Each structure stands twice: as C-alpha cells, then as structure tokens.
Amino acid sequence: xxxxxxxxxxxxxxxxxxxxxxxxxxxxxxxxxxxxxxxxxxxxxxxxxxxxxxxxxxxxxxxxxxxxxxxxxxxxxxxxxxxxxxxxxxxxxxxxxxxxxxxxxxxxxxxxxxxxxxxxxxxxxxxxxxxxxxxxxxxxxxxxxxxxxxxxxxxxxxxxxxxxxxxxxxxxxxxxxxxxxxxxxxxxxxxxxxxxxxxxxxxxxxxxxxxxxxxxxxxxxxxxxxxxxxxxxxxxxxxxxxxxxxxxxxxxxx
Amino acid sequence: xxxxxxxxxxxxxxxxxxxxxxxxxxxxxxxxxxxxxxxxxxxxxxxxxxxxxxxxxxxxxxxxxxxxxxxxxxxxxxxxxxxxxxxxxxxxxxxxxxxxxxxxxxxxxxxxxxxxxxxxxxxxxxxxxxxxxxxxxxxxxxxxxxxxxxxxxxxxxxxxxxxxxxxxxxxxxxxxxxxxxxxxxxxxxxxxxxxxxxxxxxxxxxxxxxxxxxxxxxxxxxxxxxxxxxxxxxxxxxxxxxxxxxxxxxxxxxxxxxxxxxxxxxxxxxxxxxxxxxxxxxxxxxxxxxxxxxxxxxxxxxxxxxxxxxxxxxxxxxxxxxxxxxxxxxxxxxxxxxxxxxxxxxxxxxxxxxxxxxxxxxxxxxxxxxxxxxxxxxxxxxxxxxxxxxxxxxxxxx
Numbered sequence: 001x002x003x004x005x006x007x008x009x010x011x012x013x014x015x016x017x018x019x020x021x022x023x024x025x026x027x028x029x030x031x032x033x034x035x036x037x038x039x040x041x042x043x044x045x046x047x048x049x050x051x052x053x054x055x056x057x058x059x060x061x062x063x064x065x066x067x068x069x070x071x072x073x074x075x076x077x078x079x080x081x082x083x084x085x086x087x088x089x090x091x092x093x094x095x096x097x098x099x100x101x102x103x104x105x106x107x108x109x110x111x112x113x114x115x116x117x118x119x120x121x122x123x124x125x126x127x128x129x130x131x132x133x134x135x136x137x138x139x140x141x142x143x144x145x146x147x148x149x150x151x152x153x154x155x156x157x158x159x160x161x162x163x164x165x166x167x168x169x170x171x172x173x174x175x176x177x178x179x180x181x182x183x184x185x186x187x188x189x190x191x192x193x194x195x196x197x198x199x200x201x202x203x204x205x206x207x208x209x210x211x212x213x214x215x216x217x218x219x220x221x222x223x224x225x226x227x228x229x230x231x232x233x234x235x236x237x238x239x240x241x242x243x244x245x246x247x248x249x250x251x252x253x254x
Numbered sequence: 255x256x257x258x259x260x261x262x263x264x265x266x267x268x269x270x271x272x273x274x275x276x277x278x279x280x281x282x283x284x285x286x287x288x289x290x291x292x293x294x295x296x297x298x299x300x301x302x303x304x305x306x307x308x309x310x311x312x313x314x315x316x317x318x319x320x321x322x323x324x325x326x327x328x329x330x331x332x333x334x335x336x337x338x339x340x341x342x343x344x345x346x347x348x349x350x351x352x353x354x355x356x357x358x359x360x361x362x363x364x365x366x367x368x369x370x371x372x373x374x375x376x377x378x379x380x381x382x383x384x385x386x387x388x389x390x391x392x393x394x395x396x397x398x399x400x401x402x403x404x405x406x407x408x409x410x411x412x413x414x415x416x417x418x419x420x421x422x423x424x425x426x427x428x429x430x431x432x433x434x435x436x437x438x439x440x441x442x443x444x445x446x447x448x449x450x451x452x453x454x455x456x457x458x459x460x461x462x463x464x465x466x467x468x469x470x471x472x473x474x475x476x477x478x479x480x481x482x483x484x485x486x487x488x489x490x491x492x493x494x495x496x497x498x499x500x501x502x503x504x505x506x507x508x509x510x511x512x513x514x515x516x517x518x519x520x521x522x523x524x525x526x527x528x529x530x531x532x533x534x535x536x537x538x539x540x541x542x543x544x545x546x547x548x549x550x551x552x553x554x555x556x557x558x559x560x561x562x563x564x565x566x567x568x569x570x571x572x573x574x575x576x577x578x579x580x581x582x583x584x585x586x587x588x589x590x591x592x593x594x595x596x597x598x599x600x601x602x603x604x605x606x607x608x609x610x611x612x613x614x615x616x617x618x619x620x621x622x623x624x625x626x627x628x629x630x631x632x633x634x635x636x637x638x639x640x641x642x643x644x645x646x647x648x649x650x651x652x
Contacts, residue, residue: 050538052534052538071537072534072537072538073537073538073540073541073542073543076537076538076539076540076541077540081538081539082538084535088532088534088535089532089535090527090528090531090532090535090536091531092531093527093528093531097524100524101524101525101527101528101539102539102540104521104524104525104528104539104540104541121520125519164539165539168539168540
C-alpha cells in the first residue's frame with residue numbers, strides 16, 4: 001500500500017517546466033531519497049506535495065486520497081510535515097514554543113476555556129509541553145528548550161525544524177537538505193536520528209540531500225531528478241553506478 | 255533665544271500639570287486601544303489598515319444607535335443611565351466593529367493578498383475614503399450627533415458628584431480660615447444692602463446715597479472674599495477624575511490584560527504569532543492562515559469599537575460624524591509607529607505617550623497645536639528611530 005503517489009505531476013512557471021511528468025510512489029516506512037543537481041526541481045516537488053504550489057497537471061495522492069490542489073494547512077492536517085532548506089523557524093519564539101505551536105492542530109481547548117484558564121486548558125497546555133519536551137529529547141535539544149530559536153547554532157536549528165515538523169504527528173516527514181551546513185560528526189548523528197524517527201515514531205521519510213555519502217548510507221530508495229525529469233530510480237547501488245546520474249552530476253565525457 | 259525662554263515658558267503653571275498628565279493618560283489609553291488594531295494587522299499581514307479609523311467611526315455610530323434604542327434619543331427626559339446600558343453599548347460596539355473588520359478583510363484585502371503590497375495599501379485608503387464619504391449617505395445623513403452623557407450611570411450635572419477629586423496638595427489652611435470668616439462679613443453686608451434696597455423702593459438704579467454706600471461695601475466685601483479664596487488656593491494641586499473616565503481606564507486595563515493573555519497563552523494567540531513570524535511555514539504546520547487573519551481583524555476591530563464607544567460617551571461634547579475616526583485613526587497609527595509597529599506592548603506604550611504629549615502641549619499653552627504634535631512625533635521617530643521605541647532594528651545574520 002503506497003502512502004504517497006505522484007502521478008505525472010507537472011508544474012510550469014511561465015515557459016519554464018520546473019517539474020515534468022514526475023511519477024513515484026512511497027510506501028509506508030520507506031526512507032526515500034530525492035536527489036539531483038542544483039535547479040533540478042527537488043524543492044519544487046516538495047512544494048507540490050505540501051500544497052504550496054498547485055500542479056499544472058497530474059495528480060498527487062496521499063494515503064489513498066487525492067490531494068491535488070488542497071490548501072497547505074489541510075495537507076498538514078492530513079499528515080504531511082516538512083522542514084525547509086533555508087531554515088524557517090519562528091525566530092523570536094523559544095525552542096519549546098516552536099514545537100508547541102506546531103502541535104496547534106491537536107489542541108482541543110475552546111477559546112473560551114483557554115481564555116478563562118479553565119482546568120482543562122491548563123491540563124492540555126501541560127500535556128502539550130510534555131509531548132514537546134519528548135520530541136526535543138529525540139533531537140537532543142531538551143537542554144536548550146528555553147533558548148530563543150534564532151540564538152541556536154545552525155546544526156541545532158536544523159534539528160529543531162525536524163522536531164517542529166514531528167510535532168504535527170505526520171505520517172510522512174519531508175526533510176529538505178537536513179544535513180546542509182553540518183560537519184561530518186553532526187551528519188553521522190543526524191543519520192542515526194532519522195533512522196530512529198522512522199523506526200520508533202512510525203514515520204515515513206522523504207528527504208532531499210546533496211551529500212551523496214549521507215543519502216547512500218541512509219536511504220533505501222533513491223529518485224534522481226534532473227531538469228525536472230526523472231533520470232533514475234532504485235536502490236543506492238543502482239543509482240551510484242547509473243551513467244545518466246554520473247553524467248548529470250559530473251557532466252558527460254566529451 | 256535665551257531672552258525668549260522665560261516668555262515661552264510663562265504659561266507653565268506647575269499646579270495644573272498633574273491634571274493634564276491624568277487627562278493625557280486617559281486619552282492615551284484610547285489611542286492605545288486603536289493602535290493595537292493597527293499593530294496586530296500589521297504584524298500578521300504586513301498591511302497598514304488605513305480603514306481602521308473608519309472602523310472606529312462605525313463603532314461610535316453603533317454605540318450611538320444602541321444608546322438611542324435604550325431611549326436616550328436627542329431631547330429625552332430620562333434619568334441617568336445604568337451600568338447595564340454602558341456594558342450593552344460597549345459589547346455592542348465591539349461586536350459590530352468585529353463584524354465590519356471581518357467583512358472589510360474578506361471583501362477588500364483578501365483578493366489583494368497575493369498582489370504587490372502597494373495594491374493592498376491603496377485598497378486600504380480606498381476603503382477608508384469609501385466609508386468616510388459613502389457613510390454620509392447611510393449614517394443619519396452625516397449629521398453630527400452626540401451620545402447623551404446621561405446614559406452613563408456616573409453622570410451628574412454637578413461636577414463635584416460626577417468627579418473623583420484627588421488632592422495632591424491642599425489649599426493653605428490659615429488663609430482658608432480667614433476667607434471663611436470673611437464670608438460671614440459678606441453675608442452681613444448683603445442683608446444690610448438688601449434691607450436698605452427694600453426701604454428705598456427696590457429700584458437698584460435709583461439709590462439714595464446710603465443705599466449706594468451699602469451697595470459698594472457689599473461689592474467690595476465680595477471682591478475681597480474672592481481674592482482671599484484665590485490666595486488660599488494658590489499652590490493647591492487638585493486633580494479631577496470624571497468617574498466615567500475612571501470606568502474607561504478600568505475597562506481598557508482589563509481588555510489589555512485579556513489581550514496579552516490571549517496572544518501569549520492561547521492556541522489562537524500562538525497561531526497568530528506563528529503567522530506573523532512566518533506566513534508560509536505556519537500554514538505548513540497546519541495553521542489555517544485565513545482563519546487567523548480573520549480572527550486578527552475581528553479582534554483588532556473590536557478593540558477600536560471599544561475605544562470609540564468610550565471616546566464618544568465619556569468625553570463631553572463629542573460629536574459623531576463620518577469623519578469621527580480620521581484624527582484618532584491617524585494619532586493611533588502614529589502611536590503604533592512610535593511604539594514599534596507590529597509590537598503589542600509597543601502600541602500600548604505609544605498610545606499613552608501620544609496622549610501625554612498632546613496634553614503637555616496644551617499645558618504649555620499651545621492648545622492650538624494639540625493635533626499637530628502627532629505629526630511632529632511621527633517625523634521625529636521616522637528620522638531617529640524608525641523601528642519604534644520597542645521595535646528591534648533588524649540585523650541580518652550573515
């Protein structure tokens with residue numbers, strides 16, 4: 001049973017075809033990598049899946065439901081969460097607040113009871129904070145819970161983005177270049193963390209990454225895009241040796 | 255310049271300063287309420303809602319119509335009103351304004367949301383002019399009206415009943431005692447004169463010499479009493495707080511505490527802050543951005559409604575017409591910029607400073623420039639601290 005399915009998804013910006021008839025399926029529990037040279041259309045793919053852009057043609061379905069053209073917040077409701085290539089945290093909020101805010105969907109307290117600080121509201125607030133702290137422990141940020149998020153080191157901000165996305169309790173987690181700007185040791189920790197998230201939190205992961213070693217060691221399936229089109233799909237061994245992939249990254253022999 | 259200074263400052267009478275500061279604070283709270291609406295909408299949409307002053311104006315009309323429906327029509331002969339009437343007017347104006355704010359956002363701003371920022375800005379000016387001039391057709395033909403001050407339970411034609419008087423420094427007791435003694439002399443001179451007047455036939459203009467003498471004595475005693483009273487009161491510092499305005503201050507404080515609570519600790523507030531920090535990632539976190547924007551407009555507009563109801567009810571002689579919101583709107587906008595636009599505590603601070611600045615200008619004897627000070631402050635703040643007092647200058651990290 002596939003969780004996410006792109007069927008000939010296409011988007012054009014004026015004359016430019018950013019993503020051209022891309023089709024792939026992601027199954028529950030996959031660690032799925034999306035790679036390609038700069039400008040290949042990877043982030044655009046993410047924007048299509050999360051509802052930031054509406055595809056010009058083609059269909060996207062999630063968990064058996066057609067989500068083509070559904071607004072972003074509703075898609076988030078259905079269970080897709082993402083991080084950003086350029087970090088987009090709620091900067092002036094604390095680390096903990098960032099995660100609690102993302103838990104917004106699961107707040108059940110009515111405004112009136114929150115306003116008058118009824119016991120149910122207090123209880124829920126406490127519960128949300130507790131859940132958020134647990135997530136911060138997963139990404140190893142519990143010790144900086146009260147720091148303003150913009151004061152964190154870069155690698156920590158990336159991990160906080162992951163925790164924030166996880167707080168919406170998604171089925172599918174989209175990570176846009178999670179390892180960018182990290183040193184080798186941090187990358188190794190991140191690798192273990194993503195595996196842990198998949199195994200212990202029942203999340204399917206789709207990630208974009210430029211670091212080949214990172215992708216090859218982490219992902220089980222890899223989809224390669226170039227100029228908005230599929231050039232290769234398969235397990236890491238296949239992708240690594242595919243002449244088209246090598247050509248796309250290194251240029252063809254003259 | 256130095257020679258001129260004493261002349262310029264001649265009007266500064268220290269004993270009237272506390273009264274002006276208190277008045278400034280009270281007016282300032284109204285500016286603060288209205289400024290909150292500007293700042294919240296700016297925070298979420300980065301839009302300056304120039305129609306906010308007109309929402310304020312419509313709130314005043316709502317309060318007026320509610321007061322009429324309670325029977326306080328022009329020329330009524332009702333006794334003074336009740337707490338119930340005030341609260342009905344307050345809540346009514348808030349609800350009407352919340353609805354109007356939501357309608358304006360839905361019809362005018364949302365279709366412009368994805369256009370260039372300048373398009374929304376011009377739309378806002380258009381909505382503002384539409385309500386100012388279009389309103390004249392629908393709102394009582396634009397004829398200025400005022401809310402009957404009797405609607406307030408605190409109203410009294412006797413200012414000593416309608417006011418709370420605070421004495422910071424009382425009159426000189428010795429001189430006051432002297433003046434009291436003199437008042438019995440005045441009474442005596444009065445009875446003497448009136449008796450003589452009766453004797454001479456009651457015609458004030460044809461008095462005999464004795465009558466004239468007694469009349470002059472009576473007048474002199476009266477004058478002496480006045481000047482003795484003045485001497486006793488010289489240096490006394492008294493502050494009059496109209497009870498209605500104390501109610502107003504209390505309500506504003508409650509509203510502000512409630513607002514802070516709402517924004518900082520509830521899920522709606524958290525969603526608002528998330529949207530104001532990053533529109534797109536908020537929506538990708540599952541926050542319904544449109545709902546948050548609608549809520550923000552409703553909230554900001556209802557605060558303008560509360561401010562309008564209070565301004566129109568508790569400031570005696572206030573006339574409501576369709577331009578009622580123009581000046582308060584501009585001043586509240588300046589207050590929001592002064593505090594740092596987008597910053598909620600900043601709007602409150604800015605509003606209060608605006609009120610104080612205005613009344614200090616009046617105190618200094620330049621009452622005619624009262625409305626100009628807003629613009630002086632706007633120019634100064636844009637030149638020297640464009641981020642506002644509490645706004646942070648943005649430093650890009652590279």
